[in-house]
Amino acid sequence: MLRWSKIAGVSLLLLLEGCTHSSRLLTRAEIPPAPAYPRLLAVYESWFGHPMHISVGYSSQDPVEIGKQIDHAKQLGISGFVVDWYGDREPFIDRSYALIQSLAAQRHFSVAMMYDESDGDVQQATDDALAAFDKFDRTYLAPDAAGREAYLTYEGRPVIFIFPKSGHTNWNRVRQMVDRWSSPPLLIYEYRTTEYAAAMNGFYAWINPGEKGWATDGSHWGGDYLSHFYQAMRTKYPEKITVGAAWPGFDDNLASWSLNRHMSRRCGQTFNDTLKLSEENSTPDHPLPFVLIETWNDYEEGSAIERGIADCKPNSEATSDHN
Numbered sequence: 129m130l131r132w133s134k135i136a137g138v139s140l141l142l143l144l145e146g147c148t149h150s151s152r153l154l155t156r157a158e159i160p161p162a163p164a165y166p167r168l169l170a171v172y173e174s175w176f177g178h179p180m181h182i183s184v185g186y187s188s189q190d191p192v193e194i195g196k197q198i199d200h201a202k203q204l205g206i207s208g209f210v211v212d213w214y215g216d217r218e219p220f221i222d223r224s225y226a227l228i229q230s231l232a233a234q235r236h237f238s239v240a241m242m243y244d245e246s247d248g249d250v251q252q253a254t255d256d257a258l259a260a261f262d263k264f265d266r267t268y269l270a271p272d273a274a275g276r277e278a279y280l281t282y283e284g285r286p287v288i289f290i291f292p293k294s295g296h297t298n299w300n301r302v303r304q305m306v307d308r309w310s311s312p313p314l315l316i317y318e319y320r321t322t323e324y325a326a327a328m329n330g331f332y333a334w335i336n337p338g339e340k341g342w343a344t345d346g347s348h349w350g351g352d353y354l355s356h357f358y359q360a361m362r363t364k365y366p367e368k369i370t371v372g373a374a375w376p377g378f379d380d381n382l383a384s385w386s387l388n389r390h391m392s393r394r395c396g397q398t399f400n401d402t403l404k405l406s407e408e409n410s411t412p413d414h415p416l417p418f419v420l421i422e423t424w425n426d427y428e429e430g431s432a433i434e435r436g437i438a439d440c441k442p443n444s445e446a447t448s449d450h451n
């Protein structure tokens with residue numbers, strides 16, 4: 129419970145930052161030790177500075193800025209970034225990832241890769257994944273890779289997250305390949321129906337408004353979705369790793385791919401509620417090794433916590449959806 133009380137403090141501090149624009153952070157004495165579980169991780173978007181994305185005031189390839197972000201995250205009790213990565217399909221992001229892993233090692237911080245599946249057909253998506261995973265093993269998980277010691281592990285094995293898109297990848301083939309690595313990774317897939325569940329070591333929850341779908345006023349914050357996720361992991365996948373999730377809200381209106389989806393931050397309450405569900409569902413018989421904050425800096429989809437979690441303007445305070 130002590131560990132969770134410290135994690136809950138992250139929500140309060142982010143709320144204070146968002147409402148007052150204060151830079152107050154956790155003191156070193158308040159920071160939970162990194163080896164304790166569950167560990168807080170945050171999804172990190174490393175494409176800023178690329179002309180295809182909006183300007184957020186910094187480049188994801190600026191080592192000074194990345195160093196500041198890592199220090200900020202550590203002060204909030206976050207122990208690692210989970211970085212979106214596309215392999216050779218996105219060279220800019222690959223260069224950013226290399227820099228983040230190196231800087232993470234220097235700052236005693238963790239880093240993990242979240243593979244973004246390609247949109248191709250079964251053959252193309254599978255070939256893309258096989259090539260990307262092979263490159264990642266050789267480039268970032270090899271014993272002599274720069275920053276290799278920073279890579280996130282669980283029970284001695286590297287952890288790789290997978291963000292599905294087309295759903296066309298044959299993950300059984302990828303599983304066969306990675307099982308031949310010197311240290312076979314743990315593959316953690318977004319929670320959804322998939323014929324490749326047996327190839328996965330676990331599932332993580334992702335931003336979802338719940339069974340009612342997206343509300344025009346943003347009031348559906350996903351409580352029913354998360355409750356279903358944790359229940360399903362206990363009953364359907366008790367032997368697999370459960371990665372919890374917490375998010376501050378969502379608004380994709382700035383994204384070039386916008387679908388006009390909105391989830392109100394409710395002046396910080398959405399983050400509080402999703403984080404609390406992680407606490408309630410980490411039990412001695414089914415503990416959560418990680419809780420994934422979604423996200424550190426996705427400003428295009430309005431889920432960033434980097435600059436605080438509150439949105440206290442009256443016209444953004446949607447009614448709570450008590451799922």
